[in-house]
Amino acid sequence: MALIVHKYGGTSMGSTERIRQVAKRVAKWARAGHQMVVVPSAMSGETNRLLGLAKELSPEGSSAELNRELDLIAATGEQVSVGLLAIALQAEGMQAVSYAGWQVPIKTDSSFTKARIESIDDQRVRADLAAGKVVIITGFQGIDPNGHVTTLGRGGSDTSAVAVAAAMKAAECLIYTDVDGVYTTDPRIVSDARRLHTISFEEMLEMASLGSKVLQIRSVEFAGKYRVPLRVLSSFTPWDIDIEEEAKSGTLITFEEDVKMEQAVVSGIAFNRDEAKVSLLGVPDKPGIAFQILGPVADANIDVDVIIQNVSHDGRTDFSFTVHRNDYQRTMELLKTRVAVDTGAASVVGDKNICKVSIVGIGMRSHVGVASKMFRSLSEEGINIQMITTSEIKTSVVIDEKYMELAVRALHKAFELDQPNS
Amino acid sequence: MALIVHKYGGTSMGSTERIRQVAKRVAKWARAGHQMVVVPSAMSGETNRLLGLAKELSPEGSSAELNRELDLIAATGEQVSVGLLAIALQAEGMQAVSYAGWQVPIKTDSSFTKARIESIDDQRVRADLAAGKVVIITGFQGIDPNGHVTTLGRGGSDTSAVAVAAAMKAAECLIYTDVDGVYTTDPRIVSDARRLHTISFEEMLEMASLGSKVLQIRSVEFAGKYRVPLRVLSSFTPWDIDIEEEAKSGTLITFEEDVKMEQAVVSGIAFNRDEAKVSLLGVPDKPGIAFQILGPVADANIDVDVIIQNVSHDGRTDFSFTVHRNDYQRTMELLKTRVAVDTGAASVVGDKNICKVSIVGIGMRSHVGVASKMFRSLSEEGINIQMITTSEIKTSVVIDEKYMELAVRALHKAFELDQPNS
Secondary structure, rough: EEEEEEEEEEOOOOOOHHHHHHHHHHHHHOOOOEEEEEEEOOOOOOHHHHHHHHHOOOOOOHHHHHHHHHHHHHHHHHHHHHHHHHHHHHHHHEEEEEEEEHHEEEEEEEOOOOOOOOOOOHHHHHHHHHHHOEEEOOEEEOOOOOOOOEOOOOOHHHHHHHHHHHHHHEEEEOOOOOOOEOOOOOOOOOOOOOOOOOHHHHHHHHHHHHHOOOOOOOOOOOOOHHHEEEEEEEEEOOOOOOHHHHOOOOOEEEOOHHHHHHHOOOOOEEEEOOOOEEEEEEOOOOOOOOHHHHHHHHHOOOOOOEEOOOOOOOOEEEEEEEHHHHHHHHHHHHHHHHHHHHOOOEEEEEEEOEEEEEEEEHHHHHHHOOHHHHHHHHHHOOOEEEEEEEOOOEEEEEEEEHHHHHHHHHHHHHHHOOOOOO | OOEEEEEEEEOOOHHHHHHHHHHHHHHHHOOOOOOOEEEOOOOHHHHHHHHHHHHHOOOOOOOHHHHHHHHHHHHHHHHHHHHHHHHHHHOOOOOOOEEOOHOOOOOEEEOOOOEEEEHHHHHHHHHHHOOOOOOEEOOEEEOOOOEEEEEEEOOOHHHHHHHHHHHHOOOOOEEEEEEOEEEEEOOOOOOOOEEOOEEEHHHHHHHHHHHHHHHHHHHHHHHHHHHHOEEEOOOOOOOOOOOHHHHHOOOOOEEOOOOOHHHOOOEEEEOOOOOEEEEEEEEEEEOHHHHHHHHHHHOOOEEEEEEEEEEEEOEEEEEEEEHHHHHHHHHHHHHHHHHHHHHOEEEEEOOOOOEEEEEEEEHHHHHHHHHOOOOOOOOOOOOEEEEEEEEEOOOEEEEEEEHHHHHHHHHHHHHHOOOOOO
16 A cells, blocks of 8 residues: 555546546545545646636736736636545545645745745645545645745646655655656657656656656656656546556656666657747957846846857857747847847847757766767758757757757657667 | 725626726725725626536535535635736736635634634734725635635625624625615516615515525624624616715615604515425324424425414314425425324325515504505405414515515505605
């Protein structure tokens, strides 16, 4: 008998019929002798509906007062979900009780709309589990030190589930989703992409942050910090699938670097076409220049991803970085009107039609020549590399957007990701 | 400057456009120097939508566990409303903050789906008012001693508003609704029914309990207990109507029995066609017979309204009472299969096609002949009276349903309710 956390996404909770399926699956796990905690998302579309109503009324701009109200409103989506799932479980003959985040309580800081979990009190939940109840907890939300409802931001229910699993020292946290695991790359682009049976926590972190949208990145960070075994698996299998089979399905995100994993040099290909590239050309190369450029960008609340500064010549250098495509216009204006003037840059250029492609693999640490193999492979396809960044377990390149699928397929093949693990 | 509570019903909160109108109206009151607390209902249709989802999943029967979940689900309707109204007020340039019942907190007992308010902590709200904020509080809900969300039952938002007004010692509680006040009777039946400028608390209690559905009866009881001045007025007047005019509109439910009110013998005609009549004929007239009949009825959770026992002859009597029409079949079965046998009644008869018509007036206390005037008036219309009950300030008759409109019109005319107060 183990304590298990299940997390179900909005699609899995999308209708009363779907909720009934979730209840039957959870009941199966509980009847197999497990102590069950379930963290469901809001019914699909509900959070958008609620925030849409708020948007129709919103004053211009953003404020803590406004965000506080948005959180109180958005949090209701999950509150409805947990209540409905508890009722569905009761209809299955199970004892079940649901809690909103503030009732557990799940304590967060006061950053409305993007709060961070600070602690979870497990007393109430443990008492219910000991009494034989299935406990259902709202994802996405908590309560701040002043008693205000907070939300964790989009995808926050993954983080809630992992945080609950960490607080309860759960044996495993199962994230039920609309894909059946983590793949070597997106199967819509590479038809022979393979599902990974296991992936290391660090690789998953890189995959998640690079646009492989299976799991919210903060939930992976959380899992890493507290070493919560995390499994991504499909919510579309029949609920009455054999439980032993189900428990081994999907992809396990693990913290043990076993031999087999060391042997796989590259585990997956990630990609992202949400970014745009901007460059300041001919910037005087002097101390503090990076801060002079990126300080105003950060002040404007624009997130920067890749940053590259080339070696200087004649006391001048080129400084490039990428931002989210939605922030492209704002960034260009900011650079042209203020930053270029302040820094004495010669010119500002930008490009929205780029993408980032990355190879990710914990084995890269101990294998030389992985990056050069990547560059050769792209070169053979005639793809020009515009920017390069590397870390211990990944190498990313920025290329023309139109070559994205081609690059992903070429790399998938070059690193033999289509071959089953031996 | 006074502390004022506004309550808005589901229709007033029915769309973002309607919510914007509510915000403008509240802002007008706040700008006139009043400290404002607002208690809105859920957007119209929302509570039904939520409970409909729950019903699709509900196990058979009813339990505290199920009701607990229903309350957690249903409470979200008002939570969304308060957040949206706060945002709309912020858009009007006001400072505004909203609270769910548990945040205030509004403390209730643990009777899920029909909880009763036990106390309201006004500290948080007072601090916000002192800081110049409009405070918006969810209607319909609270929190029980174990930290569970409770709801007060249908129409509970009226009660919440009055309870908040009582706790805050508000100068007045304004209930904005889709009618513009309390009428001498239903204007759909008597075209020259008049709006009352004032009505006494006790008369309002009788009017509310007799089917005049302007206000939830518990809210009137609450207002009476704590002597909260209560005004029913229209939410359909333009929001920018002159505030002095608005403050005098609608109907004021008052506790002062001034001369003018004493002079109006009958204030209104109430009616109700939701009931059915059942009679046990030839019941042995012995001590305890009423309990022997009504005990099993109460055990079956059937509410009884009018109860009449005639004088006995030959040691036998007839015992009649009315129940809600929905409970008619159950009641008849119960009486035939059990109660008639146990009591030795000669027979059981019933009639669904009845209605109850009542005259209500605090002046009846000091005026003789009011009831006989009522009976004469009905007799002149050829209407047979089946049952009669009286209290200090009302007289009710049960008659054939088909005569209801005729009876109401006749009584409205007989008591000169179509004449303006002098």
